[in-house]
Amino acid sequence: MSSGQNAAGADGLRRMISPRSVAVVGASTRAGHFANQPILNLRRYGFAGEVYPVNPRHADVCGYQCYPVLDALPAVPDLVVVVVPPRLAVDTVRESAALGVGGAVVVGSGFAETSSQEGHDLQDELGQVVARSRIRLCGPNTLGVANFGTGAVSFASGNIPAAPRTGPIAVVSQSGGCSFTLLNRAWRSGIGVSHVAVAGNELDISIPEFIEYYLGLDEVRTVACYIEAIRDPAGLRRVGQLAADLGKSVFVMKAGVSEPGKRAAAAHTGALATSDAVCDAAFGQWGLIRARTFDELIGAAALAARFGPVDAQKFGVYAQGGGVAVVASDLFAGADLQLAELSPATADRLKKLMPDTTPGNPFDSGGQFLAAGAGVLTEALTDFAADPDVSAVAYFLMPVAGVRLEVYTEGILNAAAGSAKPSVVLQYSAGALTQPATDRIVDAGVLLLDPPEAGVSALRLWSGSAGNRGRARREPSRLTDPAVAIRARDLAAAWRTGGRLTISEHDAGDLLELYGIGRVRQLLVTSESQMAAAAGCLRPPYVVKISSDDVPHRSQAGGVVTGVADARAAAGAYQYVRRNVLEAHPAATIDGVTISETAARGQELIVGSRLDPTFGPTVMLGRGGIEAEAWADSAVRLPPLGHRAVGEMIDGLRIAPLLRPSPGRPGCDLDALVDLTIRVSELALDLGGDLLAFELNPVIAGTVGNGVTAVDALIELSPPG
Numbered sequence: 001m002s003s004g005q006n007a008a009g010a011d012g013l014r015r016m017i018s019p020r021s022v023a024v025v026g027a028s029t030r031a032g033h034f035a036n037q038p039i040l041n042l043r044r045y046g047f048a049g050e051v052y053p054v055n056p057r058h059a060d061v062c063g064y065q066c067y068p069v070l071d072a073l074p075a076v077p078d079l080v081v082v083v084v085p086p087r088l089a090v091d092t093v094r095e096s097a098a099l100g101v102g103g104a105v106v107v108g109s110g111f112a113e114t115s116s117q118e119g120h121d122l123q124d125e126l127g128q129v130v131a132r133s134r135i136r137l138c139g140p141n142t143l144g145v146a147n148f149g150t151g152a153v154s155f156a157s158g159n160i161p162a163a164p165r166t167g168p169i170a171v172v173s174q175s176g177g178c179s180f181t182l183l184n185r186a187w188r189s190g191i192g193v194s195h196v197a198v199a200g201n202e203l204d205i206s207i208p209e210f211i212e213y214y215l216g217l218d219e220v221r222t223v224a225c226y227i228e229a230i231r232d233p234a235g236l237r238r239v240g241q242l243a244a245d246l247g248k249s250v251f252v253m254k255a256g257v258s259e260p261g262k263r264a265a266a267a268h269t270g271a272l273a274t275s276d277a278v279c280d281a282a283f284g285q286w287g288l289i290r291a292r293t294f295d296e297l298i299g300a301a302a303l304a305a306r307f308g309p310v311d312a313q314k315f316g317v318y319a320q321g322g323g324v325a326v327v328a329s330d331l332f333a334g335a336d337l338q339l340a341e342l343s344p345a346t347a348d349r350l351k352k353l354m355p356d357t358t359p360g361n362p363f364d365s366g367g368q369f370l371a372a373g374a375g376v377l378t379e380a381l382t383d384f385a386a387d388p389d390v391s392a393v394a395y396f397l398m399p400v401a402g403v404r405l406e407v408y409t410e411g412i413l414n415a416a417a418g419s420a421k422p423s424v425v426l427q428y429s430a431g432a433l434t435q436p437a438t439d440r441i442v443d444a445g446v447l448l449l450d451p452p453e454a455g456v457s458a459l460r461l462w463s464g465s466a467g468n469r470g471r472a473r474r475e476p477s478r479l480t481d482p483a484v485a486i487r488a489r490d491l492a493a494a495w496r497t498g499g500r501l502t503i504s505e506h507d508a509g510d511l512l513e514l515y516g517i518g519r520v521r522q523l524l525v526t527s528e529s530q531m532a533a534a535a536g537c538l539r540p541p542y543v544v545k546i547s548s549d550d551v552p553h554r555s556q557a558g559g560v561v562t563g564v565a566d567a568r569a570a571a572g573a574y575q576y577v578r579r580n581v582l583e584a585h586p587a588a589t590i591d592g593v594t595i596s597e598t599a600a601r602g603q604e605l606i607v608g609s610r611l612d613p614t615f616g617p618t619v620m621l622g623r624g625g626i627e628a629e630a631w632a633d634s635a636v637r638l639p640p641l642g643h644r645a646v647g648e649m650i651d652g653l654r655i656a657p658l659l660r661p662s663p664g665r666p667g668c669d670l671d672a673l674v675d676l677t678i679r680v681s682e683l684a685l686d687l688g689g690d691l692l693a694f695e696l697n698p699v700i701a702g703t704v705g706n707g708v709t710a711v712d713a714l715i716e717l718s719p720p721g
Contacts, residue, residue, distance in 0.1 A: 009136060010213070011102065012102045012103050012134060012135060012136030013103065013136050013205065013209070013213050014102075014213075015078035015079060015102025015103050015136075016078070016079050016102060016103025016104075016105070016136055016138060016145060016205075017103075017145055017147055017152070017195070017197070017213065018147055018150055018152060019049060019077070019078035019079040019102070019103070019152050019154075020049040020050070020078050021049050021050035021051075021052065021075060021077040021078050021079070022038070022042060022047070022049065022050070022051055022052070022077055022078070022079045022080075022081065022152065022154050023051075023052040023053075023054055023070065023073060023077040023079070023080045023081070023101075024038050024039050024051075024052070024053050024054060024061075024080075024081045024083065024154070025054045025055075025070065025080060025081065025082050025083065025084060025092050026054070026055060026082065026083040026084040026088075027039060027053030027054055027055045027058065027061045027066060027083075028055070028058075028061070028083075029058055029060075029061055029062075032158060034083050034107055034108075034156045034157075035055075035083035035084075035107075035156075036061070036062070037155070037156050037157055037158050038081045038083070038144065038154045038155060038156050039051060039053055039061055039062045039064060040062055040158070041146075041153040041154065041155050041157075041158075041160075042151070042152070042153060042154060043062055043063065043064075044153075044162055045148065045151040045152075045153040045164065046151040047150070047151035047152050047153065048150075048151065049078075049152070050075065050077070051064045052064070052065075052067055052073050052077055053065075053066040053067070054066070054067050054068070054069065054070055054073070055068075056068035056069065070092070070095050070096065070099060071095070071099060076099050076100050076101060077101055078101070078102045078103065079101070079102060079103050079104070079105065079152075079154060080092070080093075080096045080101050080103070080104045080105070081104075081105045081107065081144060081154050081156065082096075082104055082105065082106045082107060082108070083107045083108065083156060084108065085108065085110070086108055086109075086110035086111060086119070086122050086140070087122065089106050089108055089126070089140065090122060090125050090126045090129065092104075093106065093126060093129050093130070093135065093137065094129045096135060097129060097130070097132075097133035097134070097135040098133075100134075101135055102135070102136065103135065103136045103137070103138065104135055104136070104137050104138070105137075105138045105139055105142060105144040105145065105154065105156075106126070106137060106138070106139040106140035106141075106142065106200075107139065107140075107142060107143065107144060107156045108140060108141070109140070109141045110122070110140075111123040111126070111140045111141055111201055111203075112201055112203075113141050113200075113201055123140065123201065123203060126140065126203060127203050127204070130203065130204045136204055136205055137203055137204035137205065138197065138198070138199065138200065138204070138205050139198075139199075139200040139201060139203065140200055140201050140203060141200040141201045142176060142198045142199065142200030142201075143155055143156045143157045143176035143179065143180075143198045144156050144197075144198060145195075145196065145197045145198070146160075146195065146196040146197075147194070147195055148164040148166045148193065148194050148195070148196075149166055149194045149195075149219060155196070156176075157176060157180055159177075159180040159184070160180050160183055160184065161184065161187055164187070164193075165186070165187045165190060165191065165192045165193065166192050166193070166194045167191065167192010167193060167194060167305065168192065168194065168219060168220055168221035168222065168305040169186065169191065169192060169193045169194065169195075169220070169221070169222055169223070169224055169298075169301050169302065169305050170193070170194065170195040170196070170197075170211075170214035170217075170220045170222075170223045170224070171183060171186075171193055171195065171196045171197070171223075171224050171225075171226075172196075172197050172199065172207055172210045172211050172214065172223060172224075172225045172226075173196070173197070173198050173199070173225070173226040173227075174198070174199050174200065174202075174207065174226060174227050174228045174229065175198070175226060175228065176198045176200075178226045178255075178294070179196050179197075179198050179226070180196075181294055182224060182226065182294055182297065182298050183196055185294055185295060185298050186298045186302065189298075189299075189302070189442065189447075189448045189449065189450060190441070190442030190443075190445070190446075190447070190448055191298060191299075191301075191302040191305075191447070192305075194219055194220065195214055195217075195220065197210045197214075202229075202231050202232070206231060206232040206235055207225060207227055207231075207232065207235075207236075208232050208235025208236050208238060208239045209232075209235060211223050211225060211239045211250060212235075212238065212239055212242055215239070215242055215243055215246055215248055215250070216246075220248075221248055221249075221304070221305045221308070222248055222249045222250070222251065222301045222304040222305045223243075223248075223249075223250045223251070223301070224251050224253075224291075224297050224298055224300075224301035225250065225251065225252045225253070226252075226253045226255065226294075226297070227252060227253070227254050227255070228254075228255050228256045229256075230254070230279075230614045230615075233282065233614060233615050233616070236252075236282070236283075236286060236288065237282075237286045239286070239288065240283075240285075240286030240287035240288050241286070241287070243287060243288075244287050247308075247309065248304075248309075249289060249301075249304040249309050249465050250287075250288050250289065251288075251289045251290075251291050251297055251300050251301045251304070251461065252283060252288050252289070252290055252291065252297075253290070253291045253292065253293070253294070253296075253297045254279050254283070254290060275612060275618075275636070277636045278612045278614075278615055278618050278636055278638070279614075279615075280636075281618070281635075281636045281637045281638055282615050282638050285637060285638055285645065289461050289465060290461075291457075291458075291461060292457070293454060293457070295449070295450075295451075295454035295455075295457075295458070296454050296457040296458050296461065298458075299449045299454060299455055299457075299458030299459075300457075300458040300459075300461035300462050300465075302447055302449075302458075303422070303424070303447065303458060303459065303461075303462035304462055304465055306422070306447055307392075307422040307462075308466075309462075309465040309466040310392075310422070310462065310463065310464070310465060310466050311464060311466050311467060312338065312463050312464040312467070313337070313338070313391045313392040313422075313459075313463040313464075314338050314339065314340040314389055314390060314391045314392070315332060315337055315338065315339055315340060315390070315391075315392050315393070315394055315459070315463075316339075316340050316342075316361055316363070316384055316385055316387060316390035316392070316393045316394070317329075317332060317339060317361060317362040317363070317393075317394050317396070318362065318363050318365070318381060318384065318393070318394070318395045318396060318412070319362045319363070319364050319365075319396045320364070320365060320366075320367070320396065320397070320398050320400070320408055321364060321366065321367075321398065322364050322366075324362075324364075324396050324398055325360075325362040325363075325364040327452075328362045328394075328396055328452070329362055331452065331453060331456040332456060334456075335456050335457060335459065335460040336460065337456070337459060337460055337463060339361045339362070340361055340387060340389040340390040340391070341361070341389050342359060342360065342361050342363075342384075342387050342389065342390075343387055343388060343389065346359070346383060346384065346386075346387040347359040347360075349380075349383045350363065350380055350383060350384060353369075353376055353379055353380045353383070354366070354368065354369060354376070354380055356368045361390075362396075363380075363381075363384050365377060365380060367404065370403075370404055370407050373407060374406075374407045374408075374410035374411040374414065376411075377407065377408070377410075377411030377412075377415075378410070378411045378414040378415055378418075380411075381395075381411055381412065381414075381415035382414075382415045382418055382419070384415075385415055385416075385419045385421055385423070386419070390421065391421060391422075392421055392422040392423070392424075392459075392463075393415075393416070393419065393421055393422070393423045393424070394423075394424055394425075394426055394455075394456075394459065395412045395415075395416070395423065395424070395425045395426065396426050396427075396428075396452060397409065397412065397425055397426065397427045397428070397434075397437065397441075398428055399428050399429065399430035399433055399434045401433060405433075405434065405436070405437050406436075406437075408437075409437040409440055409441065412425060412441075412446075413440070413441065413444050413446060416444075416446045417444070417446075423446065423447070424446070424447045424448075424449055424455065424459070425441050425446055425447070425448045425449070426449050426450070426451075426452035426455040426456065427441075427448055427449070427450045427451070427452070428450070428451055428452060429450050429451070438450075475640050476640055476641065476642030476643075476645075476678075477642075478640075478682055479516075479675065479678050479679055479682065480514075480515055480516065480679060480682050484514050484515060484682075484686070485682075485686035487514055488511060488514055488515070488683065488686050488687060489686065489687060489690070491510060491511060491514070492511075492687055492690050492691065492717060493690075495507075495717060496690070496717050496718075496719070496720045497720065500549055500717070501549075501716065501717045501718070501719060502549045502550070502552050502714070502715070502716055502717075503549060503714070503715035503716075503717070504547050504548060504549050504551075504552070504591065504714070505522075505545065505547065505594065505712055505713045505714065506522065506524050506547045506591070506592075506594050508713040508714065508715050509522070509713070511683070511715065512710060512713060515679045515680075515682065515683050516679060517676060517679055517680070517696070517710055518676075518707065518708070518709055518710065519709060519710040519711070519713070520543075520596045520597050520598070520599050520709055520710075520711055521538055521539075521596060521597045522594050522595070522596035522597075523537065523538065523594065523595055523596070524547055524591070524592045524593070524594050525574070525592055525593055525594075525595065526592040526593075527574075528571045528574050528575065531544075531567070531570050531571050531573075531574045531593065531595060532567045532568075532570065532571055534570075534595050535566070535567035535570045535595060536567060538595065538596070538597050539597050540564070540565060540566060540597075540598075541562075541563050541564055541565055541598050542564040542565075542569075542570055542573075542595050542596065542597065542598065543560070543561070543562050543563075543564065543595070543596050543597075543598055543711075544560070544561045544564050544570055544573035544574060544576075544577060544593060544594070544595050545559060545560045545561075545577065545593065545594045545596075545712075546559035546560070546577045546578065546580075546581045546590065546593055546594075547590070547591040547592045547593060547594050548581065548585075548588050548589060548590050548591055549589070549591070550585060550587070550588035550589055551581055551584075551585055551588050552714055552716075554577075554581070555626055556584075557580060557581050557584040557585060558576075558577065558580030558581065558583075558584065559577045559580060559581045560577065561573040561576060561577060562598070563598070564595075570595055573593075574593050577593060578590060578593065599700040599709045599711050600700065600702055600706065600709070601700075601702075602668065602700040602701045602702040602703070602706070602708075602709075603655070603658060603659060603668050603700070603701045604623070604624045604625040604698035604699070604700060604701075605621065605622065605623060605624040605673070605698060605699045605700075605701055605708075606620070606621070606622050606623065606624030606625075606628045606634070606695065606696065606697040606698065606699065607619075607620070607621050607624075607676060607677055607680050607695075607696045607697075607699050607710075608620050608680065608693065608694050608695035608696060608697065609639075609680060609681075609683070609684035609691060609693065609694040609695075610692070610693050611689060611691060611692050611693070611718070615638055616638075616688065616689070617638070617639055617684040617685055617687075617688060617691065618636055618637070618638055618639075618684070619636070619637050619638070619639055619641060619677065619680055619681045619684055620634050620635070620636050621634065621635055621646070621649045621650070621653070621673075621677050622634025622635060622653060622655075623653065623654075623655045624697045624698040624699060625697070625698050628697060628698075631655075633653055633654045633655055634653070635648075635649035635650075635652040635653055636649075637649055637681075639681035639682065639684050639685040640681055640682065640685055641677065641678050641681040642678070643674055643678070646673075646674045646677045646678060647674065649677070650670065650673070650674075659673075659701065661704065666703040666704060667703065667704060668701035668702065668703065668704070668708075669701060669702050669703060669704050669705060669706055669707050669708060670704075672701070672702075672707040672708045673699075673701050673708050676696075676699065676708050676710075680694065680696070689718060690717055690718055691715070691716075691717060691718070692716040692717060692718050693714070693715070693716040694713075694714070694715055694716075695713065695714045696710040696711075696712070696713050697711075697712055697714075698711050698712065699711065
């Protein structure tokens with residue numbers, strides 16, 4: 001129920017994130033309590049503004065004067081942190097709104113996330129309070145917000161270090177626990193985070209709105225986001241476009257993708273289940289970069305914050321031993337990251353410096369130089385990083401002991417400090433053994449990612465991130481007349497009003513015709529004599545199929561006969577399919593039997609649409625036929641689609657080499673396939689929530705110049721209302 005980025009809404013959000021005064025209602029003197037922690041954090045992080053504990057049972061909390069009620073405060077606070085039971089929280093927000101408070105953070109749970117009627121009712125009431133006022137609300141079910149730059153850390157948690165490492169990253173999380181997990185992982189590696197927001201149930205301020213606000217701050221260069229329930233997909237799309245316009249990056253970890261994960265997310269935040277493939281498609285189209293783990297998320301954000309979005313990099317990789325070099329090679333290859341080709345001149349210099357080494361990439365220095373100190377290693381790594389084909393350098397650091405670790409660390413740091421190229425250390429840490437090296441690297445300001453497996457994954461997300469931002473494109477122009485949308489919705493409305501929610505192939509042809517989707521010639525008959533006459537109007541061989549809304553999967557019911565040679569065989573097929581279907585589905589209403597021409601030979605594909613509960617209409621393109629599900633070779637995107645997006649879908653298929661022309665293979669009419677897929681995307685978008693599913697399977701893709709033809713079609717509509 002976000003108020004959006006209007007002037008009043010933006011001002012309330014500013015007062016929440018950068019307040020000059022903070023009140024904590026329900027303030028407690030008990031150490032570690034949710035109602036004590038915001039006050040303690042404000043003090044420990046040096047907040048210079050006014051702090052007002054509010055609780056009639058205390059005179060003093062953490063050294064601040066405590067007030068009995070909100071309207072007893074000497075001034076109206078910018079931010080009120082509400083740490084009281086749900087019923088009292090609603091009343092407190094109402095009172096705060098009446099006083100003119102800018103923002104409220106409702107820490108407690110007990111609202112809609114509980115799935116109880118009482119919780120939903122309380123959240124609805126809280127929403128009405130916000131809607132009728134100018135106050136902005138974070139939560140409920142949240143730990144709040146933290147601004148480490150100003151010390152306005154009104155965070156209801158003690159699970160964050162006392163000494164912050166501020167920097168150009170903002171963390172936006174649905175979960176409080178995940179927010180401080182990301183923060184602690186970042187600070188342990190020397191990664192600076194200046195802002196944290198926990199959105200909780202997103203009753204008012206949504207995750208996209210938090211991200212939009214942070215992207216607009218000069219001190220924020222990138223945002224790392226953890227999300228379970230996508231409640232505002234349109235907002236996420238705006239975020240992608242804004243990030244592209246500003247030249248910044250947004251990295252998102254979407255959890256709850258497995259079936260157990262979806263159930264856990266629903267219990268935690270009331271998340272709707274959505275397909276992981278659809279989520280991937282949406283983020284990719286919108287220019288949001290998806291991470292899978294915490295370390296991958298915060299590492300990629302750190303890389304983008306430190307070095308900016310970049311084109312695909314050619315990496316120089318340093319390893320201290322042959323085994324680590326092999327592991328590094330596998331990691332980079334598995335992440336589809338390109339290793340630079342060292343020039344002969346670089347190889348010669350490395351060989352002169354380290355005669356016992358075979359120069360390569362990864363560069364394995366071994367340890368022969370150790371007795372001479374770090375000078376030789378510094379010189380070798382400096383030459384290695386300076387190679388013209390190397391655009392970024394990754395230094396692996398093993399958990400060796402004593403002087404060996406000191407020499408390796410010094411050599412790496414000297415080379416990194418002397419290079420203008422992006423440099424990162426990938427460390428296999430080992431507790432106390434490697435802590436001195438860790439501290440030294442972090443204190444030197446060199447980016448440290450640990451462990452290397454997550455670090456290489458982060459490099460994968462960062463490398464090419466500049467191109468990913470370009471995916472946040474404007475909507476393509478339509479192929480079909482906009483008036484078609486009205487006629488399509490009228491047709492769907494008539495079907496739904498008549499109680500028809502599954503539309504068989506013959507009647508689906510009316511919708512296909514509206515969108516200019518070609519199909520095989522077909523006639524509907526209701527008797528053997530009509531079948532014989534119809535056969536004379538078409539070119540054999542024929543395909544005979546039952547026509548019934550009650551039998552969507554006709555092949556499984558014996559309702560399809562192919563390769564019918566002549567009119568006599570067509571009459572026999574008429575009786576055959578009717579008898580089979582009525583045996584399998586005795587209650588089915590039979591509209592008739594269709595006879596159609598057989599499509600020309602070509603590659604069988606499937607093109608269709610599904611309604612996702614979170615993102616709405618989706619479009620799918622893949623390998624088709626009766627074994628389409630077994631092939632599991634498909635690509636998904638969100639409409640509207642243009643030529644470039646459909647081309648990317650085709651490129652993503654395992655079957656793509658068979659579709660494109662190559663020596664000895666004519667390939668398919670890709671222009672026609674792209675055209676058809678765009679038309680399906682427009683159909684799906686026009687019908688919106690009325691269309692549960694639309695499937696063309698198979699679509700026969702002929703050779704170049706011979707077009708594509710829909711052989712079978714199925715429509716599933718949502719019930720009225």
